[in-house]
Amino acid sequence: xxxxxxxxQRALRSEVRDFVARKIAPHAGQWDHEExxxxxxxxxxxxxxxxxxxxPAENGGKGLDMIxxxxxxxxxxxxxxxxxxxLTVHDMVCQGILRWGSRSQKESWLPRLARGEILGAFALSExxxxxxxxxxxxxxxxxxxxxxxxxxxxxxxFGQIAxxxxxxxxxxxxxxxFLVERGPGFSAVPIRGMLGTRASMLxxxxxxxxxxxxxxxxxxxxxxxVVGAALEQGRYSVACGxxxxxxxxLDACLAYTRERRQFGQPLFExxxxxxxxxxxxxNVRAARLLCMxxxxxxxxxxxxxxxxxxxxxxxxSTAAARIAADxxxxxxxNGCHEDFAVSRFFRDAKVMEIIEGSTQxxxxxxxxxxxxxx
Amino acid sequence: xxxxxxxIKEFLSRFFKNHDLQPDEDIFALGFVNSLLAMQLVxxxxxxxxxxxxxxxxxxxxxxxxxAISNLVARxxxxxx
Numbered sequence: 001x002x003x004x005x006x007x008x009q010r011a012l013r014s015e016v017r018d019f020v021a022r023k024i025a026p027h028a029g030q031w032d033h034e035e036x037x038x039x040x041x042x043x044x045x046x047x048x049x050x051x052x053x054x055x056p057a058e059n060g061g062k063g064l065d066m067i068x069x070x071x072x073x074x075x076x077x078x079x080x081x082x083x084x085x086x087l088t089v090h091d092m093v094c095q096g097i098l099r100w101g102s103r104s105q106k107e108s109w110l111p112r113l114a115r116g117e118i119l120g121a122f123a124l125s126e127x128x129x130x131x132x133x134x135x136x137x138x139x140x141x142x143x144x145x146x147x148x149x150x151x152x153x154x155x156x157x158f159g160q161i162a163x164x165x166x167x168x169x170x171x172x173x174x175x176x177x178f179l180v181e182r183g184p185g186f187s188a189v190p191i192r193g194m195l196g197t198r199a200s201m202l203x204x205x206x207x208x209x210x211x212x213x214x215x216x217x218x219x220x221x222x223x224x225x226v227v228g229a230a231l232e233q234g235r236y237s238v239a240c241g242x243x244x245x246x247x248x249x250l251d252a253c254l255a256y257t258r259e260r261r262q263f264g265q266p267l268f269e270x271x272x273x274x275x276x277x278x279x280x281x282x283n284v285r286a287a288r289l290l291c292m293x294x295x296x297x298x299x300x301x302x303x304x305x306x307x308x309x310x311x312x313x314x315x316x317s318t319a320a321a322r323i324a325a326d327x328x329x330x331x332x333x334n335g336c337h338e339d340f341a342v343s344r345f346f347r348d349a350k351v352m353e354i355i356e357g358s359t360q361x362x363x364x365x366x367x368x369x370x371x372x373x374x
Numbered sequence: 375x376x377x378x379x380x381x382i383k384e385f386l387s388r389f390f391k392n393h394d395l396q397p398d399e400d401i402f403a404l405g406f407v408n409s410l411l412a413m414q415l416v417x418x419x420x421x422x423x424x425x426x427x428x429x430x431x432x433x434x435x436x437x438x439x440x441x442a443i444s445n446l447v448a449r450x451x452x453x454x455x
Contacts, residue, residue: 102429216429218429218432218433224409224412224413225409225413227409228409228412228413301420303385303417306414307410368410372388372411
């Protein structure tokens with residue numbers, strides 16, 4: 001057993017880390033405040049091939065392995081969870097098409113998604129359907145040459161600017177996946193005032209007679225297989241992004257506790273503060289290892305990768321939320337103000353416990369997996 | 375073919391405990407197939423038999439029983455069912 005990054009993965013980490021330090025982290029607070037990421041940063045991500053980076057070379061992507069993908073997502077997430085969200089949802093669309101798209105859908109969409117010419121977003125949630133995905137009410141009706149969609153989608157990350165939506169609707173009462181472009185009958189209403197990942201440009205999508213020719217997979221397999229494949233990708237991305245938040249909190253706390261003095265000595269010298277730091281360090285490392293294990297199994301096509309990805313997401317997101325809360329605690333009053341990034345990390349970390357399957361959904365499923373394995 | 379069915383049975387038996395799953399038994403009718411098992415099943419047949427399950431294979435009848443899955447594998451690998 002060997003747990004270390006390859007030279008290529010280390011080189012990627014250095015490249016992303018340098019980019020994030022210069023182009024993302026210094027501005028993330030402002031983007032959070034403005035509730036939008038600038039188009040320019042999307043362009044930079046495109047140039048580097050970091051959108052759809054796991055799309056195989058034969059489909060026009062970089063073909064990053066899952067460990068490298070995890071490194072990329074962690075480092076972006078370390079600087080800005082909203083920017084990481086763009087990678088997450090875009091790559092979920094790529095994964096849905098890669099896994100269950102037809103040959104012509106793969107040929108038509110994947111190269112453009114991998115080049116970042118179009119942005120993808122994942123449209124499952126509705127006002128009345130969150131964790132209970134089968135309860136979606138959006139309908140699809142078969143018509144000559146395609147389908148007509150009617151309904152409402154809510155909390156759609158980057159729904160304000162995405163070009164292509166992997167969207168789910170009931171076709172004759174069967175949950176089914178579709179690819180939907182902006183066009184007649186489609187509108188996206190921005191959602192503002194989110195708690196965290198505020199620059200993720202969420203939208204509520206209204207579909208009134210929207211036409212599409214593109215069903216992904218087969219009727220009735222939308223949730224079980226297409227959502228399943230896309231969400232596993234999303235969970236892995238969110239898990240690695242949560243490690244990024246946790247690492248950013250740790251970095252901030254190590255710097256702060258060396259400089260900040262109370263009772264005549266640096267905070268670092270106080271044992272109770274060290275206890276918090278030690279828990280952070282341990283949990284960051286544990287979360288990262290769980291992510292690497294999930295990534296390894298995903299690369300291997302192992303049937304156990306779904307369960308391990310859930311374990312990684314559950315652990316990393318809950319650890320990040322705890323670590324971010326402790327980071328605010330260590331920063332005291334400063335940590336409660338937007339001038340200190342830990343206040344943003346705290347809000348962003350909470351979101352990680354909800355998206356791509358809530359903590360409770362993971363808890364419910366992980367135990368069931370294990371019981372089945374006995 | 376028997377070997378293929380044996381491997382499929384061994385995999386599925388983890389999810390159908392205390393039940394001797396028969397080749398033609400409908401696993402959906404038994405009520406234990408959730409979306410996570412559905413994904414695991416696809417990953418299993420792909421990894422175990424070196425095939426690719428494509429979008430056109432998404433038909434419940436291809437996954438309904440040990441024999442149905444075995445037939446899918448045989449079609450994909452070009453062996454005789």
